[in-house]
Amino acid sequence: MKIPLPHTNNLVLLASLCGVAVTMPQKNLAATRISTSIFQADGPIKGRVIDNTGAGLPGVNVVVKGTTTGAQTDADGNYSLTAPDNAVLVFSFVGSTAQEVAVGGRSVINVTLQPDSKALGDVVVVGYGTQRRADLTSSVASVKEESFIKGATKDAGQLLQGKVAGLTVSTPSGDPTANSQILLRGTATLNSSTQPLVLIDGIPGTLNTVAPEDIESIDVLKDGSAAAIYGTRGTNGVILITTRRPKGNIEPTIEYSGYVSTQRIARRPEMLSASEYRQQLAGGVAFTDQGSSTDWIKEISQDPLIHVHNLTFKGGNGQTNYLLNGNYRYLEGIFKKSDNRTFTGRADINHAMYDGRVKINLGILNTNNRFTTTADGGSFNGYTYRQAVIRNPTAPVYNADGTYAQQLSLFNYENPLSRLYNSDGENTFQNTRLNGSIVWEPIDNLQLKALASNTRYNQIRGYSENKQHPSTLRDGLNGFASRGTTQIIDKLAELTASYNRSFGEHRFSALGGYSYQQNTAENYFMQNWDFPTDLFTYNNIGIGNALRLGRAPIYSDKTRWNLVGFFGRVTYNYKEKYLLLASVRREASSRFLGAKQPWGTFPAVSVGWRINQENFLQGATFLDDLKLRVGYGVTGTAPDASFLGVARLGYTGYFLSNGTWVQTLSPVSNPNPSLRWEEKQESNVGIDYSVFKGRISGTVDYYLRRTNGLLYDYQVPSPPNLFTTTTANVGAMENKGIEVLVNVVPVQTKNFVWNSSFNFSTNQNKLVSLTNDLYTLTNNFFNTGYTGEPIQTYTHRIEVGKRLGDFYGYKVVDVTDDGQWIYETKTGERLPYSQFSHSEDDKQVLGNGLPKYYAG
Amino acid sequence: MNTIAKSLRVSVLAATALGLFNACTKLDDESYNQIVTSQFTPTSQDVLALIGPAYSTWRPLYLEFNGVYRINETSTDETVTPARPNGWVDDGSFRRLHEHKWTALDATPRDAWNQSFAGITNCNRVLFQVESGQVPVPTGKEQLIAELRVLRASYYYMLCDLFGNVPIVDRFDVPAGFLPEQNTRKQVYDFIIKEVTEALPLLSDAADATTYGRFSNKWTAQALLAKMYLNAQVYTGQAEWVKCIAACDAVINSGKYALEPIQANVFKTQNEGSKEIIFAIPFDEVYATGFRVHMQTLQPQNQATYNAQASMWGGGICAIPQFINTYDPDDTRLRQNWIQGQQFSSSGVPLVGVFGAFTGKPLIFTNTLPGIDNSAEVDGFRVGKFEIKQGVRVDLSNDFPLFRYADILMMKAESLLRLSQTTQAADLVTQVRRRNFATAAKATVTAADLLRGSVYQYGPARNNVVSPVEGGADIQYGRFLDELGWEFTAEGHRRQDMIRFGVYTKKSWLSHVPNGDYRTLMPIPQNVLNTNAKLKQNPGY
Secondary structure, eight states, X not given: OOOOOSOOOHHHHHHHHTTOOOOOOOOOHHHHHHHHTTOOOEEEEEEEEEOTTSOBOTTOEEEETTSSOXXXXXXXXXXXXXXXXXXXXXXXXXTBOOEEEEOTTXXXXXXXXXXXXXXXHOEEEETTEEEEGGGOOSOEEEEEGGGSOOSOOSSXXXXXXXXXXXXXXXXXXXXXXXXXXXXXXSOXXXXXXXXXXXXXXXXXXXXXXXXXXXXXXEEEEOSHHHHXXXXXXXXXXXEEEEEOOOOSSEEEEEEEEEEEEOOOOSSOOOOXXXXXXXXXXXXXXXXXXXXXXXXXXHHTBOOOOEEEEEEEEEEEOSSEEEEEEEEEEEEEOSXXXXXXXXXXXXXXXXXXXXXXXXXXXXXXXXXXXXXXXXXXXXXXOHHHHHHHHHSOTTSOSBOTTSSBOOOTTSTTOOOHHHHHHTEEEEEEEEEEEEEEEEEEOXXXXXXXXXXXXXXXXXXXXXXXXXXXXHHHHTTOOSSEEEEEEEEEEEEEEEEEEEEEEEETTEEEEEEEEEEEEEEEXXXXXXXXXXXXXXXXXXXXXXXXXXXXXXXXXXXXXXXXXXXXXXXXXXXXXXXXXXXXXXXXXXXXXXXXXXXXXOEEEEEEEEEEEEGGGSGGGTTOTTEEEEEEEEEEEEEEEOOSSSOTTSOEEEEEEEEEETTEEEEEEEEOSOOOTTOOOEEEEEEEEEEEEEETTTTEEEEEEEEEEEEESOEEEEEOOTTTSSSSEEEEEOOEEEEEEEEEEEEEEEEEOSSOEEEEEEEEEEOEEEEEEOBOSSOBOSSSEEEEOOOXXXXXXXXXXXXXXXOTTEEEEOEEEEEOTTSOEEEEOTTSOEEEGGGOOOOGGGOEEEEESSOSEEEO | OHHHHHHHHXXXXXXXXXXXXXXXXXXXXXXXSSEEGGGOOOOGGGHHHHHXXXXXXXXXXXXXXXXXXXXXHHTSSSEEOOOBTTBOOXXXXXXXXXXXXXXXXXXXXXXXHHXXXXXXXXXXXXXXXXXXXXXXXXXOHHXXXXXXXXXXXHHXXXXXXXXXXXXXXXXXXXXXXXXXXXXXXXXXXXXXXXXXXXXXXXXXXXXXXXXXXXXXXXXXXXXXXXXXXXXXXXXHSOOOHHHHHHHHHHHHHHTOOOOOSSGGGGGSTTOTTOTTEEEEXXXXXXXXXXXXXXXXXXXXXXXXXXXXXXXXXXXSSEEOXXXXXXXXXXXXXXXXXXXXXXXXXXXXXXXXXXXXXGBTSXXXXXXXXXXXXXXXXXXXXXXXXXXXXXXXOSSOOOOEEEEEHHHHHHHHHHHHHHTTOHHHHHHHHHHHXXXXXXXXXXXXXXXXXXXXXXXXXXXXXXXXXXXXXXXXXXXXXXXXXXXXXXXXXXXXXXXXXXXXXXXXXXXXXXXXXXXXGGGGSOOOOHHHHHHOTTOOOOTTO
């Protein structure tokens, strides 16, 4: 029910005492004032504040005008306070036009706030809670469902492609089983993954844990002050995925969406065609014309079919509601025998009890996946593509008798189609997540929450090569098979308490919590060969002879780590002008077991100044919002393996003793008791702006990230060290950049809104140092990367003072008429192959693979 | 009473809270696949497992892909890794070895350094554990310590031979950040002699399965001493021929060893227990892998010759024709040690070529080689000294002899020769040669023979033409160097022998021309210099 406000009279007040709100014609305020003097008693008032879509607005300030008495709405928009009957309540919420409502003796006052600028009213998901966009003091990007990339999307990452300044989303492979890769604000670490922490409704997962069609919004915590609440997992930023949730009263609804698509290679490598190859032969190149014309890349390619179906049921009421989602994705790849099929089902049930004081949420998510493999344990085998690229275009695919044409005595040279069609394999996995949470509000404004989840990932693999595969025809394996399984169980428990309070123009919130995560991974695989038959592929692995003869490997391992964290956060808002956020997380990881410092402390502080709220800008009515933000936060990274701090022994080899082979117990790494967290300190300065009722809005951010104690496998002297590298905290790296986001609404009518969003970002990376207190390198670089066969050399040099991603090698600039490479020396001299000395000193930086700026 | 109950309740509550807190903050510490040393108390049953790593490093040190074997063989006048139709250019390192243009960044010196010091550090670690009692050795502790000292000295022998000026580190419990000081080659030499000499009396007299593959008996230690004394002039400038003879005599007089009636017996697949082997690095196709000379030297087609379980890699090591030309055609070692001529499948079908002009033509290994940068699949004789059994795998099971009885006899012969006891030297050489010739007359070498130069036709060779001819007649005791070449081909001896006879950096062969006398030492690897500022690069680099 909507009450036209703000003007009421005392009749309304009388009526509302009876618990009925009646719409009354408007009267003059003078009458109100007179009547209020009659009723002086303080009375309890409660109500709900909603936005123009009917959704409850949390965090709305409700203040008794002229006093410091006030309250704030809860997550559903409900509030309660005590005020004199003649008081006037001021409802203010950033991004909405403030309203004044006379109490007029009522005990229930419901209010609808109209947005003055859409963006500012948005609720943004931050770590362990939400904040209004207007209250943000750090760099958080929020992408709602309506702004997602539409059309064929592989995973949640692709929904964000080009949507968030500073966030690079790339799809490095056409393999339908590959995820998109995400890089936020450059590379801040050397050893570890640069993938951000992905939380799905607060629970760790990956970009494809839930189907993109099942996602309501994605929030990206970009800077350190926002991510620091996640401590040691937040260095690469945090992506908070909120799935579609049932809310309030819902008519039982069924929604279906789906699409069908295909893919093409947009640009393929230019290889000699058979006729071009023959021209070269005629020109005297000593290769062989084998009489056919084969486009090998085309031979291994297909026109893929992709179809995706999404079905959602939801229903319920304010007390109990539910959402059920089913999603099926059938993806074929652009190469033959590459595909991926995924079915994900999810159920989400909410129940509120005791007047909404206790809320329970239960969720179950189950994913079943299956894909074809033509590699042992993997999906599509890249080696097949390589064979297609290097194969003679005049070579036939088949012999006259229908078998695959081979030249297997040529080194590492295999018919790519024989590899595809004489191998057979399948990976399947199931991912099941059970989660539940209970929220208890023992008193107003205090919420206690317990959340627990258990995610179990089970994979089983099978792969075989029949007796027509090169592995038998050439290598004599006589049929090959492999099986493997992986299980990963991730358990999470989190307890949080949050409290919000307003005193007049002061508004603050506090959050405290504890988090425990444990991850157990187990792997097992076996290979076998020398089979009596091809009939059973990989399904009857025991009948091969190789294992029996001690030739084939069998393997298993198990690892477990846990992460324990305590965290707290306070926010403070004064006069809607001055904003403060401070948080700290103290965290320990079992990765540091045996090291001196398993615990790390990760603080953050950020402040905001809403300049447009200042008096001197009150006249600038075109300005909806202008906010300056400054933040600083520390996050950490743990090494990728456990027990690096302590000496360990492994059974790694054999020793002949008196005619018997004895298994040896050998150190497996140089222990480093000084191992500690890699720390990233990030400063961020930003401006949020919105003008002309939100027609133009956006953000500008500048960040400076410095990673200290970079974890890397550093070169150490041997002797005295047994191994030449030790995982240690050495060196520092810096990333800095600017991010600009502009949202424009060129057309806005009642029925039509045209939104456009532009973003631009830069990233500058620099390795600052490569030393620590124990060991110092006499040089200031190291080489990394590897070309693999047939070239076999390193590809990159990482040097102090320079940025990551520098290719380093001989610079070839041209080819002589007789086909010899022409090199350019460091001094710019051009030399043909025969005169170029090819020494290490002749290598130079060839370029850099990382873009200097990004736009979207 | 009430108070007690109350305080009890409080303490139970507190204990529960504390227990909960501990449970909530406990870090998982279970290691499922490796032993955390601090959670492990070794018993005497673990001793062999713990000292094993100190030995097993010898395998990669000598024979991994870029092991010492590649330096000692393919940087010499005996074998080479030429560019092949299927590759073998890699990063140019094979060519740099042949042309003596390697750098401090090459993998060969780097791996030799790292593996040698890994062996030394493991010896120091185990010595520390045994001496401190961390690893209990109820019986034979003194003997085990002596053995480990000789083993450590054997790694230093590799370092002394290759790098010369290396740091001597003889303890494990060094402070964090410790950087060892560099020692001179003379100091390293003295250290090895001292260590072996001190350990010698404590070592075993046995030469059987209990000492096989180990430095645990006196004779293996004596063989190591003989090697050191043989090269003393190179290592220190001071010759020790008399001491070398004494060490050799100790081995000879032990009566534990003998020459095999035919040389091939020493290199059989199952060669453990050969009376000629004094110290071998044990290899096994299942347990101790890494010996892959057949994979590197043969063509993929040769898979059919041996019913091999993998396709060979296409000619990574082959003979330099000038070296093959030095053989007496009647020397059975020419045929035994080198795979040559028409290649057949195991059922006798002639194999054919697969590349370029040789496609479909008979695969005949010929004693030809156009140059380091160019070769066909037929060019060059291949290493056949080590038996390649039918059904061979990627890894050979043949143990690799580092010291053998023929070596002792030849070391003694060379020392005698250099002490001008030429007739006695000739007798010993004849003794070694005898099994390789049909007649005694052919086998016999005279004192006069030994004083001749080398028959090696040194000089740069392009497309099988040597020009200009440098020859070998001017090499002092050149004939003896030839004898060493014929007997110890493909055993990783050649570099050391050529240096001792002053040929390594003086003569030309195939595509190699002299590139500086400093090349008798390898450069200290760049990554080692990067991490230890106290080390100075060897002169010339």
